[in-house]
Amino acid sequence: MQTPAFRSLLVLAIGASLFSLAAVAAPAADSGERGARAEHRAMRQAERLKALDGDGDGRVSRAEIDAAAARHAAEVDANRDGRIDAAEIEAYREARRAEARAQRQQRRLARLDADGDGQVSAEEFAAAHAERLQRMDRNGDGVIEAGEFGRGHGHADHHGRRHGQGHGGRGD
DSSP: OOOOOHHHHHHHHHHHHHHHHHHHSGGGGGGTHHHHHHHHHHHHHHHHHHHTTTTSSSSSHHHHHHHHHHHHHHHOOTTTTSOHHHHHHHHHHHHHHHHHHHHHHHHHHHHOTTTSSOOOOOOHHHHHHHHHHHHOOOOSSSSOOOHHHSSOOOOETSSSOESSOSSSSSSS
16 A cells, blocks of 8 residues: 555656656757757757667557656655655755766766777877867967967867857868
């Protein structure tokens, strides 16, 4: 038998899952995003849908949403008392943030680690910075001027595509 607190918790978790599902269903174009950001968002939405789609039929049923909500609630409810309090929510969120930070650090390391040995040597570090400075040197004179610095330090994604102001390929 489910207690009222557990039912409330389940309703909260279902609501959160439905909210996530609504984000999956919203087309990226509606948000005004373009290019790589829209592509990245679409991939994340597809991953979320796949995670909710327990039977793999390409659709998410009420039963699948309920199951996902129950799993999520159990994950957040650290002391397993059937209730989620503010401290558990904060602890869950902080753990997720820490996990995301660690993943970002691993991606950064992988970009710098030219030889793939899991470590960044002084040479690899210097080469990455030299490459970045070369990209920033918009006019190719070997010197970074104030105008180049302010416009040229957008970031390249893992495909080498540039993001940020001043990377339109037109010398703007």
